[in-house]
Amino acid sequence: MAKLEYAKDGRLLFTKEMKEEYTILMPMMIPVTFELLASSLKLEGYKIELLTTTHRGIVEEGLKAVHNDTCYPALLVIGQLIDALKSGKYDLNKVALIITQTGGGCRASNYIHLLRKALKKNGFDHIPVISLNINGMEKNPGFKLNLNIARQAISAVLYGDLINCLSNQCRPYEIEKGMTDKLVDKWLNILIEEFKDKDKLEKAHVKENFYKIAADFAAIPLKREPKVKVGIVGEIYIKYARLGNNCLEDFLHNEGVEVIVPGLLDFLIFKLDNRIVDIDLYGGNKIKKMAMEKAKNFLVKWQKELIAAIAHYEVFRVPEPFEHIKELVKDYLGYGNKMGEGWLLTGEMLELIRSGIHNIICTQPFGCLPNHIVGKGMIRKIKDNLPEANIVAIDYDPGATRINQENRIKLMLANAYQAL
Numbered sequence: 001m002a003k004l005e006y007a008k009d010g011r012l013l014f015t016k017e018m019k020e021e022y023t024i025l026m027p028m029m030i031p032v033t034f035e036l037l038a039s040s041l042k043l044e045g046y047k048i049e050l051l052t053t054t055h056r057g058i059v060e061e062g063l064k065a066v067h068n069d070t071c072y073p074a075l076l077v078i079g080q081l082i083d084a085l086k087s088g089k090y091d092l093n094k095v096a097l098i099i100t101q102t103g104g105g106c107r108a109s110n111y112i113h114l115l116r117k118a119l120k121k122n123g124f125d126h127i128p129v130i131s132l133n134i135n136g137m138e139k140n141p142g143f144k145l146n147l148n149i150a151r152q153a154i155s156a157v158l159y160g161d162l163i164n165c166l167s168n169q170c171r172p173y174e175i176e177k178g179m180t181d182k183l184v185d186k187w188l189n190i191l192i193e194e195f196k197d198k199d200k201l202e203k204a205h206v207k208e209n210f211y212k213i214a215a216d217f218a219a220i221p222l223k224r225e226p227k228v229k230v231g232i233v234g235e236i237y238i239k240y241a242r243l244g245n246n247c248l249e250d251f252l253h254n255e256g257v258e259v260i261v262p263g264l265l266d267f268l269i270f271k272l273d274n275r276i277v278d279i280d281l282y283g284g285n286k287i288k289k290m291a292m293e294k295a296k297n298f299l300v301k302w303q304k305e306l307i308a309a310i311a312h313y314e315v316f317r318v319p320e321p322f323e324h325i326k327e328l329v330k331d332y333l334g335y336g337n338k339m340g341e342g343w344l345l346t347g348e349m350l351e352l353i354r355s356g357i358h359n360i361i362c363t364q365p366f367g368c369l370p371n372h373i374v375g376k377g378m379i380r381k382i383k384d385n386l387p388e389a390n391i392v393a394i395d396y397d398p399g400a401t402r403i404n405q406e407n408r409i410k411l412m413l414a415n416a417y418q419a420l
Contacts, residue, residue, distance in 0.1 A: 002094075004126060005141075011116070014096055014128040014140040022096045023047045024130065025084050027077050030240045032188060033160025033264060039192045040152035046143070048098075051080050054243045058083045059398050065118035071367030072397050073237040074111045076244055078118050085124055092127065101131040101138065105339050107367070112138070151201045154302070159191055161263030162210060162306055166217040168249075169316055172258045173222040180220060187213055210309035218313040228416040231260040231352040233345055234363030235371045236267060238396050245363055246402045255413060260357055262319070262348045265303055267341070269322045272296040274338040281336050317355065325351045332378060340370030346378045349391065353382070359390045359416040361409060366397030390415050 002017040014022075024041075028034050028050045038048045062079025081097050084090065097119075101112050112131055119125050131138035134145070163184055171180045191209075194200035230252055238244040239261065252259050275292040278284060303321055311318045326335070329347040337343045349360055362375045376393040383389050392412040394405050 007138075011138070012126070012128045014130050014142040016142045018096060018128065019045060019142040022094050022128075023049055023090060024096045024098050025081060025090070026050050026098050027080055028052045028241065028243070029237060030160060030164070030264060032163045032184065033156050035188060036156035036159060036191060036195070037153060039195055040149055040156060043152075043195055044146070044149060051084055052242075053080060053083065054247060058243065061086070063398055065121065066114050068398070069367065070114065071107050072365035073235065073241075073244060073368075074107065074114055075398065076241075077111060077237070078115050080243060081115065082118055082122060082124075085122070085127070092124065096128045096130060098130040098132050098143075101133040101135075106370075148198065151198075152195055154299075155191075155195075155201055155206060157264050157268065158206065158302055158306055159187075159209070159213075161265050162213055162309070163187060164261065165263060165310065165319065166214060166316060168259050168261065170217055170220050170222060171253060172227055172256065173224055175221045175223050180217075183216055183220065187216070207305050207309075210306060211312060214309045214313055214316070218315055222315070226420055227256060227258050228359060228413060228420055229258045229260060229357050230359045230361060230413075230416070231262075231349070231357045232361050232363065233262065233348045233352070234341070234361075234375060235365045235368045236341060238363040238365045240264075244365070245396060246405060248361070248363070251406060251409070255410075257413070260317070260352065262351075265299065265306070266322050266325065266344065266348070269296055269299050269303070270338075270342065270344045272299065273322075273326070273335075274342070277335045277338070320351050320355065328354065332381060333374065337374065340368055340374070342370065342374060345371065345374045346382070349378070349382060349389075350386075353386050353389050358388045358419070359412060360392075361412070362391060362393045364393050364395050366395065388419075390419070 002015060002021060005013045005015050007013055024046055026038060026048055034050060038050050041048045058076060058079040060079070061082045062075035065078050065082050066075055077099065085092060085095065097115065099112050099115060100108070102109050112129055115129055119127055119129070130140055130143045167180050167184050174180050199205065232239055232248060242250070249259050249261070272292050272295050276289055276296065279289045300322060307318055307321060310316050325344070325347040328350040329343045332346050332350070333343040335343060349362070352360055362379070364372055364376055379391050379393065382391065390412060392408060394408060
């Protein structure tokens with residue numbers, strides 16, 4: 001067992017010695033994207049294991065571990081980590097946990113502190129927790145982000161958004177069932193292998209891969225027939241994570257629905273855009289603003305490349321660029337509305353409806369007040385302006401039953417089938 005070391009603030013550090021010996025448990029959020037992120041960290045010498053469990057016992061552990069006023073995503077993530085530690089699968093003297101820390105106004109900034117309290121409560125306070133952040137918070141001698149990880153992380157987001165976008169458009173129509181998932185696995189393995197070569201992260205090669213991936217998915221034999229299309233929006237964790245939304249995408253696929261889930265790249269651009277808008281509204285460091293604008297423009301250019309690859313094949317629905325979504329929302333919310341998903345959530349609903357996706361599930365986790373304001377709170381105004389909108393807000397909390405959630409979705413689908 002590695003020697004335990006503590007920071008000046010009293011938290012347990014993840015040391016260089018631990019990097020060599022410890023398995024780091026990482027909660028899953030977005031398929032493909034997080035698998036690539038985990039692969040990136042493994043290449044830097046970290047022993048990462050993604051947690052993909054979704055059973056009800058996780059909720060029970062979360063309820064015991066954190067206060068019942070805590071937002072539902074925190075309860076789930078902490079519950080999943082505690083459940084994993086209690087599973088008997090890991091050496092508790094050689095395991096660490098990793099969790100994101102945003103540093104913003106969202107309560108997610110405090111998940112890491114809630115997790116440490118839960119560990120202490122369960123007698124696991126000898127297990128270190130690593131903060132995954134880009135703000136310089138909570139540094140650890142045994143865990144450091146570097147330029148190579150950053151490049152791989154950006155590639156992971158781009159590839160993840162592309163593959164998830166295209167696979168969702170193929171899966172409901174495939175003639176040979178399972179062909180889409182086989183192609184997802186094929187490209188995931190290719191990309192994980194390519195991450196070992198720094199030259200494969202160069203723009204020219206990544207751009208080339210975009211077109212190869214799009215070509216492969218466009219070549220899947222499909223039986224195009226009218227199907228209900230449903231967009232999923234909401235709080236970022238509940239929108240994407242199977243644990244958070246009770247495997248919502250699987251349920252919709254089984255109902256014969258084509259699922260559309262906005263990508264993660266828009267959210268990252270949105271967060272950079274927030275920093276720029278803050279300085280415009282309230283004043284601030286002009287040098288910081290220039291840095292944020294440069295970072296935003298970098299991602300916007302990548303998004304254009306991504307969209308161009310999808311648009312190259314007429315069979316695919318092409319997502320709109322970030323600036324178009326921002327323009328759509330100007331008559332609904334101010335751009336200073338940034339807590340949680342901020343104006344982007346409303347913008348995603350508008351983009352879906354304007355592009356013909358009238359049926360939307362807005363995932364609403366307990367404890368996320370901003371999400372309720374820019375999600376459920378905007379539905380009436382959206383419907384007043386766009387009567388064709390068929391939106392249902394589904395609450396996700398420890399007491400909400402899966403059957404009740406699915407029944408409410410089925411009512412929305414009934415309207416959708418009638419319109420179809």
